[in-house]
Amino acid sequence: MLWALKSVVIDRMSIARVAAALAASWHTVNDAVLTAGRQLLIEDPTRFDGVKVIGVDEHCWRHTGKGSHYVTVVIDLTPVRAGIGPARLLDMVPGRSKAVFKTWLDAQTQGFREGIEVVAMDGFSGFKTATSEELPEAVAVMDPFHVVALAGDALDQARQRVQRETTGHRGRSGDPLYGARRTLRTGADLLTDPQDRKLTAVFAADEHVEVEASWRIYQKIVAAYRCPSKPMGKQILTEVIHSLRRGIPVKLVELKKLGRTLNRRAADILAYFDRPGTSNGPTEAVECRCRHSTAYADVWIMPTFSGCPW
Structure with a gap:
């Protein structure tokens, strides 16, 4: 299961290629990857611990079909600022608006919100407003x-x-x-x-x-x-x-x-x-990996994070 997850996320193999290597059906491998993703990401009780710097950006998840084509991506930039590791994907939420980011922040614990010191973002005013309202002590940094x-x-x-x-x-x-x-x-x-x-x-x-x-x-x-x-x-x-x-x-x-x-x-x-190194560059890098997942892995990350049916 872990090998399949690594092959899709890190080695950029498609679900079909992984299934062929394992002599298993596409649906069996896809279900295994989703299960591993949930166990390692969503069900990890410590993944929000120690988060002090986050990056937020929108990502075009798909270009056809009905419903929202965009998601709001939230990244943990704390390891990058501290120089101890790469950025981590925290969550992906359908839609891109002030309300989407504000609702996500409001759903987190009080301790998490109080621990956020910096939010890196682009020029979208909705992210800025949501940050001001939900994280009044945090500093917004435009990338x-x-x-x-x-x-x-x-x-x-x-x-x-x-x-x-x-x-x-x-x-x-x-x-x-x-x-x-x-x-x-x-x-x-x-x-x-x-x-x-x-x-x-x-x-x-x-x-x-x-x-x-x-x-x-x-x-x-x-x-x-x-x-x-x-x-x-x-x-x-x-x-x-x-x-x-x-x-x-x-x-x-x-x-x-x-x-x-x-x-x-x-x-x-x-x-x-005043906060050198606070950049949304790592956020963009994670989005590039998400684009790979869209193109080659039949959108396995999105259901893992948001429960979307597509």
């Missing part, structure tokens, strides 16, 4: 990946808008902005000489000044997270957030939108620098 992604999206949108306004069409091969789309998202400290020359040529055009302004903000945010000194990185990002509060030209609609988001979540974003 660096998602902050950089927001800035990158603003840069892409500015490039696409300027492309349409200056050429009258979407990006095509041979268009300077379209040709620089990937280079624009490359960290300034990683640019090669040809890439640097390409950007210099793009920014030399007056009509591209709005793209350059968005690019500089993006690069400052990336530099803040890459800064070897956390206090200095925090100062850099604080200055960027403050610079986006007011005085942004009307044409820079992408930066104005980014500024509203960053200022609204400033405390959560800057909290990362």
